[in-house]
Amino acid sequence: MLHYAVVFLVIALIAAVFGFGGIAASAVGIAKILFVIFIVLAIASFLMGLLKK
Template identity: 75%
Template sequence: MLHYAVVFFVIALVAALFGFGGIAAGAAGIAKILFFVFVILAVASFIMGAIRKG
């Protein structure tokens, strides 16, 4: 999931470089959502792993 967030971030940078503001904003928004979903799932995974070991 983090990979897709980085891909959309790169797409947003390239689109902004070429002047496609709407596409850049959309790709940046998708990248932000995917990044936060990744962070939430990673934290949940670490907590569940700590509970199982402890």
Template identity: 70%
Template sequence: MLHWALVFLVVALIAAVLGFGGIASAAGGIAQILFFIFLVLFVVGALMGLAGRSR
């Protein structure tokens, strides 16, 4: 999922450089949403790993 967030970030940067504001905005929004989903899943996975290790 982090890979897709980075792909959309690159698409947003390229679109912004070329002047496609709508496409850059949409791709940037998608990249931001995917990044936060990845971040939440990473934190949940880390907490589950720590909880499982302590038992």
């Protein structure tokens, strides 16, 4: 999940450099959503690990 967020961030940076503002904004939005999902799943996994012990 984190890998895809970084990939979309790189796509956004490249699109911004070449002047494609709409594509860059969309890619940043997708990267933000994927990063938030990654954080939520990481925290849930951490808490489940603590509860199992």
